[in-house]
Ligand SMILES: Cc1cc2nc3c(=O)[nH]c(=O)nc-3n(C[C@H](O)[C@H](O)[C@H](O)COP(=O)(O)OP(=O)(O)OC[C@H]3O[C@@H](n4cnc5c(N)ncnc54)[C@H](O)[C@@H]3O)c2cc1C
């Protein structure tokens with residue numbers, strides 16, 4: 001069997017579906033394939049299910065913070081299987097909804113694994129597909145780990161599908177996934193340990209705020225072990241033994257589950273890029289600024305699998321998918337605008353960043369002032385009983401514009417979006433302070449943060 005398309009998309013996640021729908025709307029004959037149910041990582045195995053499970057943890061934490069402030073001592077608890085059912089109430093209908101929308105827009109949908117067999121040809125299992133253009137939007141997968149026993153680890157997708165939480169979980173890696181998941185599992189009563197081989201966790205974030213978050217994480221009952229090497233994971237009668245080394249000392253801790261949070265890499269396995277002369281590196285498909293393969297002009301790439309300046313985040317996958325589609329449709333060479341993409345670690349409280357780190361601004365020689373504030377005693381945090389909150393905003397002294405903003409506190413992920421917009425539009429702090437916010441709200445704190 002064979003099929004012909006103007007565009008064939010590999011991956012029905014955020015980047016792929018955005019591009020497929022856009023090109024189909026312009027009358028192109030578009031095909032799309034996914035080896036897994038339609039929807040991709042964000043909707044099925046990432047952002048969305050994660051934040052539904054986090055809601056349970058938020059409720060527990062909110063009640064804990066209000067003990068002796070009007071909320072009674074009796075403990076409430078998470079019913080994990082009911083919380084999972086709440087998650088599935090959202091995720092179960094995603095694949096059909098996404099596929100129906102694509103098909104409704106005229107996109108031809110396929111299920112199976114795609115593999116290039118020539119510069120303009122891809123095979124989906126037994127089906128041969130010829131197309132004028134291809135978009136690779138195949139996402140990312142957990143990085144392979146080398147220590148003996150790594151095969152006993154579960155990954156983030158497995159965690160988000162656990163029917164029950166065990167007593168003890170070890171998270172390998174001190175990044176987004178481990179911190180977010182440990183903050184959820186700890187509120188559900190699990191004993192959590194995060195292990196990172198580096199001196200610092202969450203390296204992309206402001207170190208002063210990360211230190212505060214680590215303290216808050218420990219107070220929540222989560223162990224954070226840094227500068228610690230994992231030697232092996234060994235099954236035992238009681239679960240798993242993790243052999244660790246720190247400061248030259250070897251020791252063993254036990255766990256019921258070990259979760260991979262040690263980084264993700266572009267998922268290009270099995271695509272046989274060589275067959276289509278598509279250059280790639282471990283950072284992803286090698287593309288020009290306008291997302292076209294540097295070696296095969298018929299091919300574009302977007303999202304987590306593409307080697308671009310964008311971080312592996314959902315909003316980046318979406319706008320890269322849009323720009324790639326637009327460039328293919330109009331034969332233009334527009335470059336995506338990566339300015340001021342905000343990012344949040346959904347711990348409780350949450351850690352946010354947009355723009356530059358303080359150290360990078362100092363190293364660049366920019367004339368800056370840094371507004372670094374402990375906001376834990378402010379009304380909005382007092383109200384909810386949160387005792388860990390801080391902000392750091394880096395301002396260019398010459399232009400009065402914001403270069404970077406770093407926020408740790410309840411609901412500050414809403415505020416980081418306003419600061420991102422301010423950076424993108426080049427608003428001065430004076431202009432930002434002129435905003436009238438509803439009161440009392442998190443946004444009404446912004447003027448004082450500046
Ligand atoms: C646990 C977790 C939580 C996250 N939370 C957030 C968050 O809160 N906010 C945020 O911004 N980002 C978050 N992310 C990152 C975000 O999910 C990704 O950046 C985003 O989903 C990438 O979209 P994509 O379209 O590039 O790839 P994906 O959504 O991963 O889609 C790629 C698709 O391609 C398919 N595929 C791959 N190879 C083939 C092949 N050969 N043949 C057929 N199909 C193939 C895959 O099955 C997959 O469905 C999270 C990630 C994880 C893992």
Ligand SMILES: NC(=O)c1ccc[n+]([C@@H]2O[C@H](COP(=O)([O-])OP(=O)(O)OC[C@H]3O[C@@H](n4cnc5c(N)ncnc54)[C@H](O)[C@@H]3O)[C@@H](O)[C@H]2O)c1
Pocket residue numbers: 145172173174175176177178180195196197198200201202203228229230260261262263264311312313343344345346
């Ligand atoms: N809220 C969000 O936006 C969100 C949430 C989850 C994931 N994500 C995306 O997914 C990507 C992957 O997340 P992640 O948490 O897996 O990776 P990460 O890159 O955030 O962190 C990985 C950590 O693991 C450590 N590490 C690597 N190998 C190790 C080893 N052998 N032993 C101990 N520590 C080790 C690294 O030092 C690093 O600190 C992120 O970069 C992010 O883009 C985003």
